Amino acid sequence: MEKNTATQILDVAQEMVRNRGYSAFSYADISKQVGIRKASIHYHFPSKDELVKELVKRYREGMMRACDRIAQSNASLDQQMFQFADLYRNGLKDKQICLCAMLAADYAVLPQAVQEEIQTFFQETEAWLTNLLQQGCDTQQWTCQPEQEAKGLIAMLQGAQLLARSTTDSNTTFEQVVYPLLAAKFPSS
Amino acid sequence: MEKNTATQILDVAQEMVRNRGYSAFSYADISKQVGIRKASIHYHFPSKDELVKELVKRYREGMMRACDRIAQSNASLDQQMFQFADLYRNGLKDKQICLCAMLAADYAVLPQAVQEEIQTFFQETEAWLTNLLQQGCDTQQWTCQPEQEAKGLIAMLQGAQLLARSTTDSNTTFEQVVYPLLAAKFPSS
DNA sequence: GTCTATACGAGGATAGAC
């Protein structure tokens, strides 16, 4: 099954934003990779702002679907923790960081609609993780303050991706940082 | 004592890069704030690449001086830990993140000379922090694997700054994440 | 050192033909 043009545009745009940020990608860049003219992109996405807003929305929804798949699996809580972290490691392919981490850096230059999507992304992710930690708390597997802990973990995951960018062995860096810490914090029961 | 023009340019440029990133600031922006014409900036910094390279160099050296001041104070190891974290919290004024965190995000579009400066920044910071942790290890105050732990802490600090950007109460967010974690990990002796 | 003037390309966006 072939992807429609709008989807192709979003796919290419996503890769570019994650690599270069909001200000450093252009319709011309997309044009080359998708194989249509600049003007044609405006048919699908009237403005750059619109395009990026749709992009973040799609990304956010995909993230929540991935989280829900984890929650609905039969995995133990600590396994779920690691699967969540894996979302970030797998995202790191080709040194690309999380779309919303990149856009959090670019926050000051984003149109308001996009800023709001970003906020929602982090709120939802944090809420999901808080819920997972709360379960571990309830069953006395882990001692923790779920909300703070959730914020801290997300900070570490996003930060680890950022650091990994400027390192030759990016995957190694990420794993070196993240997995030992998780293993220490969330022992399997 | 008045600042010379080159310093004023760097100061303004630093604020702009930390706010908007490498691609989203221009000579025109600096021009307005410093009060000279675009062309005059080229006298001090022939190209944007040169300017940013100097900027990162200055920032890196300032960071190392700040770290050395901490190390040479009479503070206990855990106090030094908190003072190090404070460098990041204080840097967060006006939601500006660490210059090198921003440029780590922009890494893919940076000229090579700047990429190398960034790498050096993180290497030096990590080395300094590793050394501090090693001391705590040696005196058996903390049990830890200094290198991994250093990477993890820096990741968390940079990540916390990033998250704090897209939050209304940025300082609160940062402190909520960072201080409880430090207090737990590095109890005062 | 700073200015004016200018070159030249890239960026986002629109109009109108097909």
Place this chain on the structure above:
DNA sequence: GTCTATCCTCGTATAGAC
């Protein structure tokens, strides 16, 4: 839906006068 053609603005950078 996609194209060509075009507009206008902004970006980096240079030349040369003061």
